[in-house]
Amino acid sequence: MRVNSLVTTVGCLASAVAGVAVNPLPAPRSIAWGTSGPISIPQNVAVNLPRNAIVTDAWERAWNSIKQLKWVPQATEAPISSYQPFPTAAPTSSASSVPSSSAAAGLSDLSADLQAEVDESYTLVLNSNSSTLEITANTTWGALHAFTTLQQIIVWNNGLVIEQPVQIEDSPLYPWRGIMIDTGRNFITVPKIKEQIDGMALSKLNILHWHLDDSQSWPVEMSSYPQMIKDAYSPSQTFSHGDLKDVIEYARARGVRVVPEVDMPGHSAAGWQQVDPSIVSCAHSWWSNDNWPYHTAVEPTPGQLDPLNNKTYGVVSKVYNELSGIFTDHFFHVGGDELQTNCYNFSSYVQNYLAADPSRTYNDVTQYWVDHAFPIFKKIANRKLLIWEDLVLNDPHAPNVPTEGLLVQSWNNGLGNINNLTDLGYDVLVSSSDFMYLDCGYGGFVTNDPRYNVQSNPDAATGLANFNYGGNGGSWCAPYKTWQRIYDYDFTTNLTDAQAAHIKGAVAPLWSEQVDDTVVSGKMWPRAAALAELVWSGNKDPKTGKKRTTLMTQRILNFREYLVANGVQAAPLVPKYCLQHPHSCDLYYDQTAVN
């Protein structure tokens, strides 16, 4: 693929600055800037694009954004200032280093579908002595990434310019890079979902993991069982087939795969219970965290599909097949997390199964689910499954979960579970809650909670953190994960090369107990952009191997402003002063403090 004659005039501008202010996010794997000075970009460019609607539409969007925004970098990199000394001070300075590279060209394969592990690489070259900006990519999807890079490096300086000749050679470290939305706990409208996709495209994230439903609500209109939608929160808070296809199409046009999740057999009551109450266990039990021996869920409201009621599989099959006809991705997420054995105290099917053979345990119940549900799931052509790690690692779990055609999403116990899963031979998607759960730190949502009713610090003398003072405040996964926490995660630590090869990428979940349209974008962005760079080009300087978190600072601060300018309601990370005064808000004057 080749974009010819994009640049029709070449030359230095009078007002040119010597350096380069732009700082695209994610940082390309390799970027080399020239020194001959800015190259102006005409408002009307001649482009030579392949005949491909996705590519031409993406180009139009990128070019319109460039023309309309007239973007001026809002946070630029610079060494930390020398400050007035206290009595003595010996400031050190450091400057950003740009890895060198050469341009490359590849052959276009326009037919490559947007599926797992598709080639997303691209090159972008603008030489000082050429009137052509050349973009090469092996696939449509690589070309789209090239355009979002181009969007970020063309800036306004008395006209559109690229600040210096440039050679970029770029491709992702990991093929799975995404965020998770949850429309089961609270509804999120299609326009707000599209806003998330806009942010993903700009940051080169390619997976929208869509947790469609949960025990609380079923928002998806189903032809096979129209009654399921009775458990939507309201008639307007639903997704028609048309809505789903609209989102999938919108995402595909931006290089984003939509991977649906129907969490089974746990987290299942709404919708299913309308089809047949007998296939759902404990839906009307008290969740009973105030009486732990009886608890049926770790959060309200309870409900799990009954693996021992054979009617379950008929309903599951119809629901799954209908959704598989809508969602185009080869992967389908079938859940598998947080099975509560107490829930099955309400199931005569399960109790009879256990009573029939005293050697049977809840692991056998779980294995029964896998043995009966997975064959249904696998019947779809090219189908591969995504599951939560619980099905393999939790108590209870299924002792025999196949590794083939399966990707396991890890959310507990950080490096420990990643090590366990890859050691067992599973391909792994990293979603470690201690680093990547974007919903942490907002306190608890459960009500009638006497733990908040504390008038003074019980540990004032010791300074130890407790519930209301320095502690989690009701958020099980507190504290809040800052962008630095996300970016600093080295999730391959201590893995063998063979284990590391099993890691396919990472997804940052935003569970929606306290999320709907009003706050989803501010909770997601710009933190998801820290993940985006982590899995695209990593958190380390490619030359020195040192963490580059400190040099990521101005990049993500600028990118947040860029998101807002492009209509994504990202939250501010710092006082604007910090954007305007590079590194003035650092904790350490020593620019190598994070290493």
Place this chain on the structure above:
Amino acid sequence: MRVNSLVTTVGCLASAVAGVAVNPLPAPRSIAWGTSGPISIPQNVAVNLPRNAIVTDAWERAWNSIKQLKWVPQATEAPISSYQPFPTAAPTSSASSVPSSSAAAGLSDLSADLQAEVDESYTLVLNSNSSTLEITANTTWGALHAFTTLQQIIVWNNGLVIEQPVQIEDSPLYPWRGIMIDTGRNFITVPKIKEQIDGMALSKLNILHWHLDDSQSWPVEMSSYPQMIKDAYSPSQTFSHGDLKDVIEYARARGVRVVPEVDMPGHSAAGWQQVDPSIVSCAHSWWSNDNWPYHTAVEPTPGQLDPLNNKTYGVVSKVYNELSGIFTDHFFHVGGDELQTNCYNFSSYVQNYLAADPSRTYNDVTQYWVDHAFPIFKKIANRKLLIWEDLVLNDPHAPNVPTEGLLVQSWNNGLGNINNLTDLGYDVLVSSSDFMYLDCGYGGFVTNDPRYNVQSNPDAATGLANFNYGGNGGSWCAPYKTWQRIYDYDFTTNLTDAQAAHIKGAVAPLWSEQVDDTVVSGKMWPRAAALAELVWSGNKDPKTGKKRTTLMTQRILNFREYLVANGVQAAPLVPKYCLQHPHSCDLYYDQTAVN
């Protein structure tokens, strides 16, 4: 004041329900519902209002909201369900109790200005045998509160209705009830400030504490010193005099006082330094939290007015007098928090003052500020001052701060500092950070912070909370303050009656290091509504004296939906399931668990 003929038809509707679904927030001090059934409200009502633009405008807004929203309560109160028993269970049930009262009438004083301690009481009576809804209030401002109550109790049920005859007698527990915005760390636009005021009016909050500037930026255009605005973040991120007056007028029309703050002498660099760099100390120092003995600020960026440079008082006087000509409230907040003595190592004036008499300390420097600045501040007619408690309690502090004409805002050490201040005879405004700081729990904003770069839990064995695991994650005042935490605060605990009489109310601050237009409403609301009820009618059932937090649940969940319907982008507190199933998301089945 009397609103006559508001209701022109009286009678039971066929579709009437026996109970009452509405649940106005804040709960009135006294509300008594009848039993004769719903009373329909005609779309065209005849109103008899006094000739007062504020009252008639407020009525128009309330009536338009009623007509256009056709509000149906989104979360209604009901006893917790009886669930399917586990093996055994003995659920208890409880219902909301409505304190009884009789209606009263008062005389209108339309001339009463919106100033501290103005009468805000009102009554609202609709008898079953009358075609008139009668509102009485002693002042304009009480009438406005009556209208927002009326807005919340007229609902749509095949037409506008009030569900039962009702008698409300209402007045606030505390005269100061508010929120604090900070336009110094990040800018907030006038429309977004007005959105906060809309939420305040609906929840009967009456104080907008406006922290105008800080060391990072000065957003206010000044006639006396036009150069100060150079330290706005951008030419568009400024407030003209017209903008300020617009906000004050908008607030006043909704019964909200705007109390400005110019924080002095600490938190001062931007703006001031443009007038005369010599009146600002340490503005260009490294904040040096990485080398604590040299630290000049507790967060970037440093800067304090120099109390020993006499030029300071000339500039302070002009700035203060100009702003006093714009802001109409008798109170002006003059700051006084977080003075850093190290900052004055950069001041030859302070160093010479200390060297001239070895007995002098930084308390004397602080007293010098009070002795020279307060006379300037007090020169304005009717002027009273609001200060942060630091000026009285911190190290350093001024040993001799007068109690007269002064209100002291307490933010540290919860009940301890409230006790200290009231014991010293100061009037107190409660803003305890452990309960009311709405910016807590979002991690830290400072960059180049190696504390996040931790790959596994160093305290996994002990389970103790640490920085990244269960601890504060960089937020000094973590955890996040949930609505329950705010509502449960009994800030008069252990005070004598004389001390308690010094408490004038409470203000919940939202510091803006990580806040601007994109997220301000979601961080402020609906949590500020929990404070609103706490200081309007308290957190206890007036009959039993028991905490009513659990019965506040459905009220605040409904109110959040009501805020969103009225254009205030409040965050969701729970999965919508919890709204629709009262108390299903309680932590304890026992409805008296919070007491």
